[in-house]
Structure formats: structure tokens, C-alpha cells
Amino acid sequence: MDHFLSEDQQAIVDLAKQISREMIVPKRVYYDETEEYPLDIVETLAKSDFFALFVPEEFGGLGGSCYDLVLALEQIGHGCVGIATAYAASALGTYPIIVGGSQELKEKYLPKVATGELRAAFGLTESNAGSDAGGIQTTAVLDGDEWVLNGTKQWITNGGQAHIYTIIAITDPHKGARGASMFIVEADDPGFSCGPKEKKMGIRCSATTELIMKDCRIPKDRIIGRRGTGFITVMKTLDKSRPGIASLGVGLAQAALDEAASYAKTRYQFGKPIISFQAVQHLLADMAIETEAARALLYVAARHIDAHPKDMSKGSAMCKVKATDVAMKVTTDAVQVLAGYGFMREYPVEKMMRDAKILQIYEGTNQIQRNVIGQELNKEYTK
Amino acid sequence: MNIVVCIKQVPDAKDVRLDPETNTLSREGVKSVINPYDRHAMEEGVRLKEEFGGKVTVVSMGPPQARAILEEAISCGADDAILVSDRAFAGADTLATTYTLSQAIKKIGAVDLVICGKQATDGDTAQVGPGLAVRLDMAYVTCVQQVSTVTDKVVVLERMMDDGYDEVEVELPALLTVVKEVNTPRFPSIRGLRKARVADIPSYTAEDIGADVAMLGLGGSPTQVVKVFPPEPKGDRTILTGSVDEIAEKLAEIFRESSIGG
Numbered sequence A: 001m002d003h004f005l006s007e008d009q010q011a012i013v014d015l016a017k018q019i020s021r022e023m024i025v026p027k028r029v030y031y032d033e034t035e036e037y038p039l040d041i042v043e044t045l046a047k048s049d050f051f052a053l054f055v056p057e058e059f060g061g062l063g064g065s066c067y068d069l070v071l072a073l074e075q076i077g078h079g080c081v082g083i084a085t086a087y088a089a090s091a092l093g094t095y096p097i098i099v100g101g102s103q104e105l106k107e108k109y110l111p112k113v114a115t116g117e118l119r120a121a122f123g124l125t126e127s128n129a130g131s132d133a134g135g136i137q138t139t140a141v142l143d144g145d146e147w148v149l150n151g152t153k154q155w156i157t158n159g160g161q162a163h164i165y166t167i168i169a170i171t172d173p174h175k176g177a178r179g180a181s182m183f184i185v186e187a188d189d190p191g192f193s194c195g196p197k198e199k200k201m202g203i204r205c206s207a208t209t210e211l212i213m214k215d216c217r218i219p220k221d222r223i224i225g226r227r228g229t230g231f232i233t234v235m236k237t238l239d240k241s242r243p244g245i246a247s248l249g250v251g252l253a254q255a256a257l258d259e260a261a262s263y264a265k266t267r268y269q270f271g272k273p274i275i276s277f278q279a280v281q282h283l284l285a286d287m288a289i290e291t292e293a294a295r296a297l298l299y300v301a302a303r304h305i306d307a308h309p310k311d312m313s314k315g316s317a318m319c320k321v322k323a324t325d326v327a328m329k330v331t332t333d334a335v336q337v338l339a340g341y342g343f344m345r346e347y348p349v350e351k352m353m354r355d356a357k358i359l360q361i362y363e364g365t366n367q368i369q370r371n372v373i374g375q376e377l378n379k380e381y382t383k
Numbered sequence B: 001m002n003i004v005v006c007i008k009q010v011p012d013a014k015d016v017r018l019d020p021e022t023n024t025l026s027r028e029g030v031k032s033v034i035n036p037y038d039r040h041a042m043e044e045g046v047r048l049k050e051e052f053g054g055k056v057t058v059v060s061m062g063p064p065q066a067r068a069i070l071e072e073a074i075s076c077g078a079d080d081a082i083l084v085s086d087r088a089f090a091g092a093d094t095l096a097t098t099y100t101l102s103q104a105i106k107k108i109g110a111v112d113l114v115i116c117g118k119q120a121t122d123g124d125t126a127q128v129g130p131g132l133a134v135r136l137d138m139a140y141v142t143c144v145q146q147v148s149t150v151t152d153k154v155v156v157l158e159r160m161m162d163d164g165y166d167e168v169e170v171e172l173p174a175l176l177t178v179v180k181e182v183n184t185p186r187f188p189s190i191r192g193l194r195k196a197r198v199a200d201i202p203s204y205t206a207e208d209i210g211a212d213v214a215m216l217g218l219g220g221s222p223t224q225v226v227k228v229f230p231p232e233p234k235g236d237r238t239i240l241t242g243s244v245d246e247i248a249e250k251l252a253e254i255f256r257e258s259s260i261g262g
């Protein structure tokens, strides 16, 4: 359907599609099977300015419009959600600096993120703090001119591949929600290391590791925002990043629909292409309806966020839930349409189904998103 | 360093069809693209500029539609582009083409390096590079597979040969024609696409380049293409597809059935 994109947005879509079809699709099986980090593709995206897309213009970026990034990520996710995650994780890791960092930190890091010279990662989750971010146990203590960090982050995307890590740690244990702060840790800071790459069900090429801080010392000015603003920065970051996950969902659902529909036209049973059976048609029709609906909600949310940057929680959570639930359903149904062949690794849909699952989990599970939406509704209806 | 890259718009080879009645190449509705070798020429120009400094100007002689490939060149890192376009250029053979291009390049001013593709996929003569070098009074090297060093005086490069390669040092100014092995062309960038959309691409006419009209187009061309036709098909052909193993298996099967090879 026509979303009346501007000429510039259409150019971004076309370029992302070109890179996706010409470079990502031919390599996605290799990267899924070897679980290697797709460095050549990430570097290609950087050269073509995709890292500049989420950085503000005054720091060497292209403006940081949510809509532009969403359009790009949809096409990259259409090719491979694992590779798209390896790219998008840098946006997630950079947002804390954009939403909360000092002018100095922005000037120091953002121009290099925009060129792709620096890749980023976001460190929130710990073994006892998943949905409940308040449960984090990593600490940061001020010692003279340095912060000293201790603790272990778990399942951090881009672990070992990023150059900078935005990490939340407890700075004042007794202050509750105001007791945590965010910091920038550089990969070669003393006392910082990454664990081995986790073995995963899907998005296998994206690196997921522990971040280990043992008396990790960083300069005092690497704190993001004021002391005690860590959780606020985390919430703002996730509000900003979730439409990106929704985009991967829409791109993936579209890719699965594309595979299923074209297969259904060429697979003959009972002397007819299976697309002529109404049961198959209805499956495809529902896949198409849901994908278009998810896309429409995503684009509306992205435009709303660009126009009302202070009011993003609800729209951002809504599009994340909708698009990723749709991606899970549509990829599962695509396997059903291809049936036995769909279950074989020779065809792309089994990977799509494996890749879909993470979208309902990371950057806040879909249950947590519904909590966010529910809390917003609660606020709205008490006015 | 002032680099000029010559690029030609050609019909997309994937799209070209034969008109079954006239048995000629049908160009109608066929997409036009940058000559595949010229993508590598463009990339090499931009790469050398990034590594050694300078400026890349892309030049194409062709109809107004050739503007599209010049915009594409800018989106991939070229600084400037010039379209050389005039009805008087129509029907040019390689002699007239090299004359026209040389006149346009002379108008750009002092040029250190001209890069062309090895050949165009339609005309396929591979004569334009060398011919242009002679007209510009430059040294030239064809089939370049790698450029290793550029100074303000010389270029050091590898020329592809059937049985290996020659290492060549050539004095500037020089003209190179490149093969596909020379590099991997980049994708456009978002900034490049924005720049290309608003780029001011001048169009030079015969008058602008101070050309002698007698040397242009059909009139200036001793060679004229009278007819383009595919050779008569020779007997039955079967094209085997699949993996190498599958093809080998199918081939063995055909041999078995036809009793070739006993």
C-alpha cells in the first residue's frame, strides 16, 4: 500500500532494499550457520550512511528521525533479522548518549558513531534483572576522579563487537528509582571484558555475550546525565528504540508472506497450485492483512514520535507488540504453507520463524509492553 | 589529483531480447544501466581520491537519459558529473566517440588520470580507452586489475594478462582501463543520493566543447553498424542448471543414455 513517502524516504527505502537483496539475502544462510558476526555487511551499512541515520545532524548524523530509521530497518529486517539486530544494537547503545549525555560526551562519541567507526551496545539486563530492571546489582562507586564499576551484564547484543557500552549501575543503593546512573564504558577500559558468544535459537550471527566488570575504572565524566538519572535514561532509550524492533517484525512478516505466496503459486498438489485451495488462500490473506495492519500502526507511531518526542511510550509499546506478535504468527503460518519444505533448512522460512521469537522478548517482553500500555491508559483515564 | 572517469549507459544485459520477426536486438522497454565495467572504473576513481586526495569528475556521452547514470555516480561518491549530449553526436563510432570525449575532457582542464572500463557490453570494441588516450596525448594501460600506488608523478599498477599479470609503472597524466577484478563497487550512500538529487549536471553541446562538426556523429564515423543479429543457432542445445554436483550427475546421465564415451 502507498504510504506517500517523501522522495528522500523513498530513496532510503530503495537503498536499504538494494543492500538487503544484493548483499544480505545471499549471505544470510552462511551467517546463520556459522554464527559469525556479519562485519562486512555492518561496514557496508556504515559506508552507506545507515549509522548516521539515528544520529542528530549537529553531531554529524542525518537527523535521527524515527520514521527514517524505521523505514530502513524494515528493509534490512526483510533480508535478515540477525544482521539487522547487529546493526540496530548500535542505535540502542547510542540512544542513552543522545537522550541523556552531556554536550561533551555527545561531541566526543556521536560523530564517530555516525560514520560507523564506533559501534555501540546497551547493557541493562543481568541474571537477576530481566523484566525487573530495578533488580540490577552492578555497582559504580566514585573514587577520586574515577568511577569504579563492578558486576556482570547478561545477554548483551554486540558484546565483544562494540567499541562503546552504555551501562546502568547502582550508584546510591538506598535511593530506589533514583539510585542508578548510566555510564559509557569503552571496550579497552581496564577491568572490562566480554564473555563468550551465547548459542541461540535465532538471530545467530548477532553477538550476545556477558559484560564483566571487575574494578573497571573509567573517568568521572563518562557518566551519562546527572547521578541518579539512570532509570529515566533507560526508559527514554527503550521508548525510542522499540519502533526499531517493530520494523524488524514488519520486514520479517513481509518476507515470510513473500516466500509463502510465491511458493503457493508454484507448488502443485491434486493437480492444482496450492494457492487455488481456499484454505491456503485464507491463510495467506490473514498473513497479508496482519502485516499491512502492523505496518500501518508502525508508521503512524513513528510519525507521532517524530512530531511529539515527549509522548512516545504508548505508541512505541503498541507498535512493538503488534508487529512482533504478527511476525511470530506470520512466520509460523509461512512454515505451514510450505509444510515439509518449510521445515527444511533449504528454504528460508524455518529461519524466519526462529528469528521471529526474539522480537517478542528483547527490549522488554510483549507482556511488559502491555503493562506499559495499560499504565498509560490508567493515567489517561484518571484525568 | 584530478581524476576523470568515463561511463557509458548500456541496455541491461539481463533485459535484452531478440525480436523474433526481424531477428534484431529489441531495445524497446529495456532498462538502461551503467556499463558494468564502468562501475569498477567509478569505484576506482573514488577509492583513489579517498586514499590519495583529489577530485573525481564523471563524464558520459549520450542522450539526455544518460543523466541517470551520472546521478548514480554522484550517489556513489563522484564529486562532479558532465553530460556530453547533442543530436550531432548520434551514430558515432569509436573514432568519433573518442574525439568527442577528448574535446569534453580538454574543457575540464588539467587532468592527471582518466579511468575507463575495459569495454562496453553493447559496442564491445574496447577501443574507446586507448583511442581517447591517444587523442589526449597520454600514456595508457589496459586491463588494470589493481592500482597500488599513486604519487603526483606516477601510478604503479597490475595489468591482467592471460597467464598472470604485469607490474607497470606509468607516468602521469595517464589513462587506465579497468577489469572487474580491480575492486568491489560500493553501494550508494544516503548523503550521496541527497547530493545527486540536487546536483547541477551541466550538459555540453558540440559548440560547448569547440568540436569540429565534421568529426562528430554519423558523419564523422568511418564505421557504421549496418545490422546487429544473433548467429544462427547450431543444432540442439540443453542448458543444465543446479549445483556443480547436480550438473555433473545430469551430464553423466546424458552421456550414458547417448552412448557417448562408450
Ligand SMILES: Cc1cc2nc3c(=O)[nH]c(=O)nc-3n(C[C@H](O)[C@H](O)[C@H](O)COP(=O)(O)OP(=O)(O)OC[C@H]3O[C@@H](n4cnc5c(N)ncnc54)[C@H](O)[C@@H]3O)c2cc1C
Binding pocket: A089, A121, A122, A123, A124, A125, A129, A130, A131, A132, A154, A155, A156, A157, A158, A200, A208, A358, A361, A362, A363, A364, A365, A366, A367, A368, A371
Ligand atoms: C538474544 C537476546 C539479546 C538481548 N540483548 C540485550 C541487550 O542488548 N541489552 C540488554 O540490556 N538486554 C538484552 N537482552 C535481554 C532482554 O531484554 C531480556 O531477556 C528481556 O527483557 C526479558 O527478561 P528475562 O529474559 O529475564 O525474562 P523475565 O523477566 O524472567 O520474564 C520471564 C517471563 O515472565 C514475564 N513477566 C515478567 N515480569 C512480568 C510482569 N511484571 N508482568 C507480566 N509478565 C511478566 C515475561 O514477560 C516473561 O514471559 C537480550 C536478550 C536476548 C535473548
Ligand SMILES: Cc1cc2nc3c(=O)[nH]c(=O)nc-3n(C[C@H](O)[C@H](O)[C@H](O)COP(=O)(O)OP(=O)(O)OC[C@H]3O[C@@H](n4cnc5c(N)ncnc54)[C@H](O)[C@@H]3O)c2cc1C
Binding pocket: B006, B007, B008, B009, B035, B037, B038, B041, B059, B060, B061, B062, B092, B093, B094, B095, B097, B101, B115, B116, B117, B118, B119, B120, B121, B122, B123, B124, B125, B126, B127, B128, B129, B223, B225, B228
Ligand atoms: C552492437 C554494436 C556494435 C558496434 N560495433 C562497432 C565497431 O565495430 N566499430 C566502431 O567504431 N563502433 C562500433 N559501435 C559503436 C560504438 O558502440 C560506439 O562508438 C560507442 O560510442 C563506443 O564504443 P564501445 O561501445 O565499443 O565502447 P568500448 O570501447 O568497448 O568502451 C570502453 C570504455 O570507454 C568508455 N566509453 C565508451 N563509450 C562512452 C561514452 N559514450 N561516454 C563515456 N564513456 C564511454 C567507457 O569507460 C567504456 O567502459 C558499435 C555499437 C554497437 C551497439
